[in-house]
Amino acid sequence: MPGTKDKKYKRILLKLSGEELMGEEGFGIDPKVLDRMALEIGQLVGIGVQVGLVIGGGNLFRGAALHEAGMERVTGDHMGMLATMMNGLAMRDALDRNNISARVMSAIPMSGVVEHYDRRTAVRYLASGDVVIFSAGTGNPFFTTDSAACLRGIEIGAEIVLKATKVDGVYSADPMKDPSATMYTRLTYDDALQQKLGVMDLTAICLCREHDMPLRVFRMSKPGALLSIVVGGDEGTLIEESFDD
Numbered sequence: 417m418p419g420t421k422d423k424k425y426k427r428i429l430l431k432l433s434g435e436e437l438m439g440e441e442g443f444g445i446d447p448k449v450l451d452r453m454a455l456e457i458g459q460l461v462g463i464g465v466q467v468g469l470v471i472g473g474g475n476l477f478r479g480a481a482l483h484e485a486g487m488e489r490v491t492g493d494h495m496g497m498l499a500t501m502m503n504g505l506a507m508r509d510a511l512d513r514n515n516i517s518a519r520v521m522s523a524i525p526m527s528g529v530v531e532h533y534d535r536r537t538a539v540r541y542l543a544s545g546d547v548v549i550f551s552a553g554t555g556n557p558f559f560t561t562d563s564a565a566c567l568r569g570i571e572i573g574a575e576i577v578l579k580a581t582k583v584d585g586v587y588s589a590d591p592m593k594d595p596s597a598t599m600y601t602r603l604t605y606d607d608a609l610q611q612k613l614g615v616m617d618l619t620a621i622c623l624c625r626e627h628d629m630p631l632r633v634f635r636m637s638k639p640g641a642l643l644s645i646v647v648g649g650d651e652g653t654l655i656e657e658s659f660d661d
C-alpha cells in the first residue's frame with residue numbers, strides 16, 4: 417500500500433451513486449457493494465486521507481420519478497433526501513464493521529438518529545480521522561446529491577470532489593445511449609457546461625467553477641480506482657478551470 421507521503425490529496429469529498437449501491441439487486445442496497453466501498457474508503461483513511469462522503473438516493477427514491485408517477489414534487493424530494501439518510505446509515509454500519517470510524521450528519525435534523533450538519537464540527541471530525549457522511553443532500557428540494565457533494569466539498573475545504581458513477585468518465589454524449597461516444601480525460605468547466613454533458617447537473621458544475629473546485633468523474637465499480645486517484649492516478653475525467661501543463 418502507498419505510504420502517507422504518496423498521497424496527492426489530504427482531504428477529499430467523495431460522491432457515491434445511490435443507484436450503484438443496488439449492485440445486482442433491483443432496488444435497495446447490496447451489502448457486497450457497501451462492503452467493497454467501505455474497504456476502499458478504509459484504504460484512503462489508512463494513508464491519512466480525510467474523507468467526506470455524499471451518497472445519492474437513486475437506489476431508493478428520486479423526487480423527479482415520484483413526481484412523474486403523480487406525487488407532489490417537494491414531497492418526492494423529501495423522500496429522496498430521506499433515502500440518502502438511509503444509505504448513509506447503511507454505509508456507516510459497513511464502515512463500523514470494517515473498523516473505520518465514521519459519523520453521519522444530516523442537513524435535515526433527525527435527533528436521536530443522526531447529528532445535524534454543522535460545518536465546524538464536521539471539519540473537526542475529519543481532522544481527527546473520522547469519515548463524515550453528509551446525508552439529506554442540501555436539505556432543499558429541487559437539488560441533487562451532486563450539488564450537495566460540490567457544496568459540502570467547498571464548505572469543508574476539500575481539495576477535489578470525486579464523483580463515483582456508473583460510467584468510466586465524461587463522454588462526448590451519454591455512453592449508455594450512444595455507443596460511438598468518446599471519453600474525455602480532461603475538460604474545463606466551460607466545456608462541460610456549454611456542451612451540456614449530462615453526467616452531472618449544471619448547478620453542481622457551476623458551483624465548482626465559481627469556487628475553483630476540481631472534479632473527477634470515474635467508474636465506481638472499478639476496483640482500486642479510488643486509491644489510484646488519491647495517489648495521483650489519471651482515472652476517468654478531470655474537470656477543472658484550465659490546463660496549466
Ligand SMILES: Nc1ncnc2c1ncn2[C@@H]1O[C@H](COP(=O)(O)OP(=O)(O)O)[C@@H](O)[C@H]1O
Nearest residue numbers: 433435474581582586587589590592613614615
Ligand atoms: N456526456 C456524458 N458522459 C458520461 N455520462 C453521461 C453523459 N450524459 C449522460 N450520462 C449519464 O449520466 C449518468 C451519471 O450517473 P450518476 O450520476 O451516477 O447517475 P444518477 O445521479 O442519475 O444516479 C450515467 O449513467 C450516464 O449514462
Ligand SMILES: O=c1ccn([C@@H]2O[C@H](COP(=O)(O)OP(=O)(O)O)[C@@H](O)[C@H]2O)c(=O)[nH]1
Nearest residue numbers: 434472473474479493496553554559560561
Ligand atoms: O439536495 C438535495 C439532494 C437530493 N434530493 C432528492 O434526493 C433524491 C436522490 O438524490 P440523487 O438523485 O442525487 O441520487 P443519485 O442519483 O446520486 O443516486 C433526488 O432525486 C432528489 O429527489 C433533494 O431533493 N435535494
